Amino acid sequence: MIETLLRNSDTLLLYVFAASALIGAALMLVLRHPMQVAMALISTMVFLGGVYGLVGVHFIAAFQVLIYVGAVMVFMVYVIMLLDVRDASFTHRFSSLLVPGVVGVVLLLAALGYALWHAIYAPASATGSFNLQQFSVSFLNEYWLYFELTSVLLLAAVVAALAVIKGAKRTHG
Amino acid sequence: MSHLLTLIVVLPLVGFALNGLLGNRLGKRYVTVVGCGLPIIAFLITIKCFLDLSAAGGAPIIDVAYTWARFGDRTFEIAFYFDRLAAVMALIVTGVGSVIHVYSIGYMKDDASYARFFAYLNLFLFFMLSLVLGRSLLVLFVGWEGVGLASYLLIGFWFEDPVNAAAGKKAFVTNRIGDAGFLLGMFLLYWAFGTFDMDRINAAYASGAPAVVSASLAGILLFVGATGKSAQIPLHVWLPDAMAGPTPVSALIHAATMVTAGVYLVARMSGIYVHAPEASLVVAVIGVATAFFAATVAIVQTDIKKVLAYSTVSQLGFMFAALGVGAYGVAIFHVYTHAFFKACLFLGAGSVIHALSGEQDIRKMGGLARRIPITFVTFAIATAAIAGIPPLAGFFSKDEILWYAFASSRGGSPAIWAFLAATALMTAFYMFRLLWLVFLGRSRMEPEAEHHVHESPLSMTGVLVVLAALSAIGGFLALPHFLEPVLPLPAIPESQHHYETPLLVLSVAIALTGLGVAWFVYGAGIERATRLRDRMAGAYRVLYNKYFVDELYENMLGRPLTWISDRVFLRLGDRVLLDGTLNGLARLAHRTAGGFARFQTGHLNLYAFFVLIGIVGCLVWSFRHG
Amino acid sequence: MDKMHLLLALAVALFAIGLLGVIIRRNLLVMLMCMELMLNGVNVSLVAFAQQTGTTVGAVLVFLIFVVAAAEIAIAIPIVLVLVRMKHTLDMDAFTDLKG
Numbered sequence: 001m002i003e004t005l006l007r008n009s010d011t012l013l014l015y016v017f018a019a020s021a022l023i024g025a026a027l028m029l030v031l032r033h034p035m036q037v038a039m040a041l042i043s044t045m046v047f048l049g050g051v052y053g054l055v056g057v058h059f060i061a062a063f064q065v066l067i068y069v070g071a072v073m074v075f076m077v078y079v080i081m082l083l084d085v086r087d088a089s090f091t092h093r094f095s096s097l098l099v100p101g102v103v104g105v106v107l108l109l110a111a112l113g114y115a116l117w118h119a120i121y122a123p124a125s126a127t128g129s130f131n132l133q134q135f136s137v138s139f140l141n142e143y144w145l146y147f148e149l150t151s152v153l154l155l156a157a158v159v160a161a162l163a164v165i166k167g168a169k170r171t172h173g
Numbered sequence: 174m175s176h177l178l179t180l181i182v183v184l185p186l187v188g189f190a191l192n193g194l195l196g197n198r199l200g201k202r203y204v205t206v207v208g209c210g211l212p213i214i215a216f217l218i219t220i221k222c223f224l225d226l227s228a229a230g231g232a233p234i235i236d237v238a239y240t241w242a243r244f245g246d247r248t249f250e251i252a253f254y255f256d257r258l259a260a261v262m263a264l265i266v267t268g269v270g271s272v273i274h275v276y277s278i279g280y281m282k283d284d285a286s287y288a289r290f291f292a293y294l295n296l297f298l299f300f301m302l303s304l305v306l307g308r309s310l311l312v313l314f315v316g317w318e319g320v321g322l323a324s325y326l327l328i329g330f331w332f333e334d335p336v337n338a339a340a341g342k343k344a345f346v347t348n349r350i351g352d353a354g355f356l357l358g359m360f361l362l363y364w365a366f367g368t369f370d371m372d373r374i375n376a377a378y379a380s381g382a383p384a385v386v387s388a389s390l391a392g393i394l395l396f397v398g399a400t401g402k403s404a405q406i407p408l409h410v411w412l413p414d415a416m417a418g419p420t421p422v423s424a425l426i427h428a429a430t431m432v433t434a435g436v437y438l439v440a441r442m443s444g445i446y447v448h449a450p451e452a453s454l455v456v457a458v459i460g461v462a463t464a465f466f467a468a469t470v471a472i473v474q475t476d477i478k479k480v481l482a483y484s485t486v487s488q489l490g491f492m493f494a495a496l497g498v499g500a501y502g503v504a505i506f507h508v509y510t511h512a513f514f515k516a517c518l519f520l521g522a523g524s525v526i527h528a529l530s531g532e533q534d535i536r537k538m539g540g541l542a543r544r545i546p547i548t549f550v551t552f553a554i555a556t557a558a559i560a561g562i563p564p565l566a567g568f569f570s571k572d573e574i575l576w577y578a579f580a581s582s583r584g585g586s587p588a589i590w591a592f593l594a595a596t597a598l599m600t601a602f603y604m605f606r607l608l609w610l611v612f613l614g615r616s617r618m619e620p621e622a623e624h625h626v627h628e629s630p631l632s633m634t635g636v637l638v639v640l641a642a643l644s645a646i647g648g649f650l651a652l653p654h655f656l657e658p659v660l661p662l663p664a665i666p667e668s669q670h671h672y673e674t675p676l677l678v679l680s681v682a683i684a685l686t687g688l689g690v691a692w693f694v695y696g697a698g699i700e701r702a703t704r705l706r707d708r709m710a711g712a713y714r715v716l717y718n719k720y721f722v723d724e725l726y727e728n729m730l731g732r733p734l735t736w737i738s739d740r741v742f743l744r745l746g747d748r749v750l751l752d753g754t755l756n757g758l759a760r761l762a763h764r765t766a767g768g769f770a771r772f773q774t775g776h777l778n779l780y781a782f783f784v785l786i787g788i789v790g791c792l793v794w795s796f797r798h799g
Numbered sequence: 800m801d802k803m804h805l806l807l808a809l810a811v812a813l814f815a816i817g818l819l820g821v822i823i824r825r826n827l828l829v830m831l832m833c834m835e836l837m838l839n840g841v842n843v844s845l846v847a848f849a850q851q852t853g854t855t856v857g858a859v860l861v862f863l864i865f866v867v868a869a870a871e872i873a874i875a876i877p878i879v880l881v882l883v884r885m886k887h888t889l890d891m892d893a894f895t896d897l898k899g
Contacts, residue, residue, distance in 0.1 A: 014802070018809045025816045025836055034828045041832050044813075048839055055806070055850055060861055064842075067865045072835065072872045079876050080828055083883055089825040089890040095778040101822035104785045105815050111792040112811045121803045121851060138855040139862070146859070150866045157870035161877045168881040775895030777830070781821040 014054045021047040032093055034080045042073050059132045177222050178236035178253035181263065182302045184215045188295035196288025208291030209274045212298055216267035223260045231257055231658055233372070235308060247367070254308035254372060257659045261505060261652065262305040262437055265512050269429045270298050272636045276520055277421040279632035280527065290330065294425070297323035301430050305437060309369035310359050313438070317355070317402065320431045321348040327426060328418040337417040344411040351401015351408055358394030365391075375444025388445050392452030395442060396459075399435030403489050405463045410723055412486055416478040420523030423478060428485050428515040433508045436492045440501040443660055447499070450584070457497020457584055461592045464490025466720065468599035472606070473706075473716045476533050477522045480607050484559070485515060487596060494593060495574045499583030499663035502653035503573045510566040513647050514558040517640035521552035524629045524637065525611060529622045535607065536699065540616035544626045547634045549612045551641035556608045558644040560601035561684040566648035571597060572680045573653065577662075579676060580669035590676075594683055601687020609695040617699075806847035813840030827879055827889045831872075838868050 005012065024044035031037050045068050052061035140147065188211035196204045226234060233256035241249045255263070274294060281290050300323055304316025322345070329341030363369055366377050378388065399405070404412040415427050426432070439446060439456065446453050464487045471483035488511050495504035526533055528545050542549040558567035575597070579590035616623060628634065653662060694702050706713050715721070772783075813836060820833030842861050849857020886893045 011802075014805065018805060021809065022812055022816075025813055028829075028833065028836065029816065029820050029823060034826055034832075037829050037832055041836065044836065045839065048843065051806075051809070051843070052846060055802070055846060057846055057849070057858060057861075060846060060858060063862065063865055067869055068835075068839070071869055075872060075876060076828070076832060079879065083828070083880070083889065085883065085887075085889050087888040087890050088892070089827075089829075089888075092825060094823050095776070095825045095891060097778050097782050097822050101778075101782060101785070101819055104782065104789060104822075105819040107789050108785060108792070108818070109811070109815050111789060111796070112815070113808075114796070115792070116804060116807055116811065119804075119807075135855055135858055139859055142855075143859050146863055150863060153866065153870050157873045160874045164874070164877040164881060168877075168884065773898060775898035776891060777894070778822050778825075778891060781818065785818055785822065 010054060014051065017047045017050040017054065020044075021051065030093075032090065035077070038073065038077050038080055041076075042069055045069050045073065059135060176236055176238065177218055178234065178255055178306055179238040181215050181218050181222070181267070182253065182299060182306060184211045184218075185295040185298035185302065187211060189292050189299060192288050192292035192295060196292060201287055204288045204291050205278055208295060209271070209278065211295065212267060212271045212274050215298070215302070216264075216271050219260075219263045219267045222255055223264060226255060226257070226260055233259075241311075249311060249369070250309070251312055252308040252370075253306040253312070255306065257656050258437075258441065258505065259306055261509060261656065262433075263302065265509055266298070266301050266305060266430050269512050269516055269640075270294075270301075270425060272639055273421050273425045273429075273516065273520070276424075276523075276633050276636040277419075279630040280421055280523055281419065282630075286330070290327075290419070293323060293326050293330070294421075297327065297426060297431075301434075304434055308371065310362065310371060310374075311369045313371070313441075314355065314359065317398070317434060318352065320426070320434065321345055321352075321402070324348075324415070324426050324431055327422040328415045330418055330422065334417075340411075340414040340417040344415050347408050347411040348401045351398045354394045354397025354401075355399075358391050358398065361391050361394060371441055375442065378444045378448050388449035389451040392442075392445050392449040393455055395438060395445070396435075396452060396456055399438050399493075400459065401435075402438075403432050403435030403493070404486050405435070405459050405489065405493060406466065407722075409463060409467070409486050410726065413479055413482045413719070416476070416482050420478070420519060420526065423482070424516045424519035424523070427482065428519050429512040432485065432489055433492070433512070436489070436496065436504055436508055439493070439496045440505055440660060443501045446496070446501075447583075453497050453499065453584055455497075457494050457589060460490045460493025460495075460497055461589055461596075462490070463487070464494060464596045465592050468596045468603070470716055470719045471603045472599060473713060475536055477525065477535050477538075477607065477611065478519075478533060480535070480603060481515070481518055481522060484518075484600065484604065487600060488515070488559070491571065491574055491593065491596070494578055494589065498577050498581040498585045498589065500574070500577035500581060500653075501660040502656040502662055503570070503577055505656060505660065506652040507570040507574060509650075509652055510558070510570040510644070510647055513640055514555040514565075514567055514644040517551055517555035517637060517644055518559070520633070520637055520640065521548050521555065524548040524633055525552075527629055527633070528626050529618065530625055532619070532622050535610045537617055537619060537622075538611045539614045539618065539698070540612070541626065542612040545628045547628060548637060551634075551637040552612065553608060554641040555644050556604045560604050560687055561597060561680060562688070563681060564648065566644050566646070568680070568684070569648035572677060575680055576673060576676055580665045580672060581663040582666050583663045585663075585669075594679070597680070598683045598687050601684045602691050605688050605691035606695050609691060610699065614695070614698050803847060803851060806843060806850075810840045810844035810847065813837070813843060815840075825891045827882070827891060827894070830891070831875055831879070835868065835872070838864065 021044045024040045024047065027040040028037050028044070031040060045064065049061045049064040049069075052058075052064055188207050191207050192204050196207075222234065226232075233254055235252060235254055237250050237252040239251040241251055243249070274291070277290065277294065281287055284290065297320060300316045300319030302316070304313050304320060307313040307316060325341040325345040327341075328344055329338045332338045332341075359369065362374055366374055368374065401408045412427060412432070416423055446456070467483045467487035467490060471480050471487065474480045474483060488507070492504045492507050492511075495501075495507065524545065525538070525541065525548060528541070528548070529538070532538070554565070558565040561568045561571045563569075575590060575593055577585060578593050579585050579587060618626075653660075694705065718724075772779075817833045817835075817837030817840060820836065821830050824830055824833065842864055845857050845861050845864070849855075849861070882894065883889060
């Protein structure tokens with residue numbers, strides 16, 4: 001038994017990480033304090049990083065943790081701590097659309113599940129996992145335009161953030 | 174093919190354009206020369222065409238001026254037609270028209286709109302000539318409508334006074350009612366014969382081809398148009414009101430020419446009426462009724478022009494009575510003599526009004542004979558002519574009418590003769606009444622007016638003399654005989670021939686009796702008449718108010734129409750239906766938008782929910798449709 | 800089920816849960832975090848398809864989504880700060896200025 005387990009450890013780990021990510025996501029919906037929700041999200045993201053690693057795209061897993069957890073979620077946590085506001089949303093977690101929302105999402109899952117059930121996919125390709133070198137070569141040769149565009153996008157984001165804060169300072173002093 | 178006929182018609186139009194556009198800028202003398210000169214030239218050309226016609230033995234001259242429209246193989250031309258009948262009418266129109274233009278020089282001398290007056294008069298002449306010279310009913314109808322327009326413009330010439338404008342409007346609207354019948358008749362004839370040309374239509378009826386359309390129906394419809402234009406019952410109401418216009422207008426349009434257009438139409442289409450005994454009967458009955466009733470009203474009128482207006486209506490009734498019994502040439506003969514003496518009477522009345530500085534009430538006149546002798550003499554000659562005293566012109570034409578009314582094989586009867594004879598008696602009576610009250614006896618004038626009485630200038634008195642002379646000797650021209658190739662006279666049955674002389678004597682007796690009665694009642698002033706009036710106050714009231722016809726029309730037609738316009742069309746149709754629909758649509762759009770706006774609550778949760786619904790919907794749809 | 804189906808099922812589930820969170824929760828910051836979850840779900844599906852085809856397109860796209868997500872959060876947070884400064888609350892019911 002342990003042999004089968006060890007032989008298929010990849011798949012087993014994959015299932016475990018996927019399930020954990022889902023549990024984290026589900027927790028996000030029910031926890032009360034935004035800080036708790038942030039922690040659940042961080043755990044989901046880390047488990048997703050694990051999933052990426054098991055699949056074989058190691059550099060994407062690295063970037064997941066670096067960018068998403070290391071930058072985005074840290075920023076979120078800072079803001080949550082900054083805006084420690086205990087208001088109505090604290091006591092009443094859910095909006096008035098609880099029931100319709102749940103019903104709708106159940107329908108969505110049913111529809112997508114149906115599609116997934118009847119979908120047949122080709123077997124995974126031979127060159128399953130590719131390494132960083134392969135990725136960077138193709139990234140900076142074929143897709144260099146998008147690379148440049150992303151730098152422009154980041155610049156725009158910085159300028160926008162400055163503009164928002166400055167505008168706010170002008171109107172509210 | 175010479176274009177002389179087109180020239181005759183177009184010359185007055187040129188005069189209208191020149192005077193209308195440049196008249197005010199170039200002064201009175203220019204306006205006079207253009208305004209009177211062109212009609213006189215037209216008259217001379219008409220004489221030339223008449224001589225050509227006589228030289229050709231009466232064969233009609235046809236002048237095609239312009240092809241108006243062409244639809245496949247159907248052509249509509251503007252063509253002019255000159256035969257004996259057209260010649261007589263054109264000579265009357267241009268001749269009497271020209272002299273009245275000359276009269277207007279003196280009468281309208283002090284009017285500010287001198288140029289406009291001559292422009293309109295020339296316009297009228299253009300349309301009238303188009304009417305009498307037109308070959309097809311289409312060209313005639315253009316002239317028909319055009320003289321209606323000119324009449325409206327001229328009646329309401331002094332339009333600053335709303336009464337005058339209303340009179341012009343009344344004339345135009347009443348004409349239009351008749352024109353509806355005319356148009357229906359025209360369309361009927363076109364549908365039957367495929368042509369509007371009157372000579373062709375007459376020939377088609379004469380050839381005896383089985384009538385596709387009943388001649389009587391066409392005849393009655395055309396006569397409806399004639400009723401409107403020639404002021405017969407029941408569309409006679411506009412003519413007395415038309416006296417609001419200047420007196421030369423009353424003389425030219427409402428005595429000599431425009432009102433005779435209906436008579437001309439029936440005479441021209443005699444080819445139809447010969448084959449339509451029912452229509453002819455209708456024409457005769459209406460003519461006799463109009464003649465009789467208009468004469469009864471004329472007896473008691475106190476405005477000099479109103480007396481002459483009702484007299485015109487009555488004389489037109491005579492003409493239609495003649496047409497109704499088949500004596501078309503005789504009717505045209507009466508048109509011809511009537512043009513002379515009625516124009517002379519109207520212009521004489523204008524001279525009197527001019528002399529009295531605007532007074533028109535005959536109760537405030539009298540004793541003018543010595544002060545304005547030329548006017549008096551010409552007026553007296555014309556009065557005797559209309560009364561039918563031999564050997565003046567009116568005697569000949571009126572006697573012919575009475576004779577044919579009695580004896581014509583196409584509808585003549587003693588009953589018609591009796592009514593017409595009674596009307597002739599009344600005519601003589603009221604005309605001599607007018608003569609006495611205006612010119613003879615003691616003066617009842619206002620002292621201020623009496624002080625200023627003066628004879629009219631030569632341009633006016635000269636015309637009066639010419640017309641009076643024509644009224645005197647015009648009757649010796651045997652017009653019915655001249656027109657017989659075109660307008661055959663009805664046969665007289667053998668049994669009636671021996672009545673001719675007695676009836677002739679009776680006509681003269683009637684005229685003299687009228688003169689005598691008028692002398693008796695009015696010879697010593699108005700006292701006797703006033704006593705008579707007081708004794709017969711009820712009858713007097715009915716006659717003075719012209720049988721309350723205008724009030725009847727107002728109550729029976731005017732008020733219901735106004736009510737319908739207000740209640741049904743304005744309130745219901747316009748406000749409720751149209752505005753309501755528009756406003757209702759706007760309100761519907763507003764409410765619908767308001768309904769949709771309820772989806773925009775501002776809550777992001779709801780918006781995200783809509784995204785979810787959209788995704789689910791698209792997925793489901795894609796499953797169903799592959 | 801094989802890897803492909805598992806990964807895709809995971810992606811669908813993450814996306815659905817994220818969408819549900821945006822609809823259900825009333826706190827502004829929690830809604831933002833749920834939107835991040837949705838993005839992660841999309842990333843998973845892209846990785847799955849990239850794995851299948853063997854080309855680098857999928858991976859490149861995932862990388863670009865990382866960048867966009869970072870830029871997005873960089874702007875969203877200041878906006879949230881300004882909004883909170885105006886309304887003094889994080890409750891979604893207060894932010895109904897788009898009404899009508």
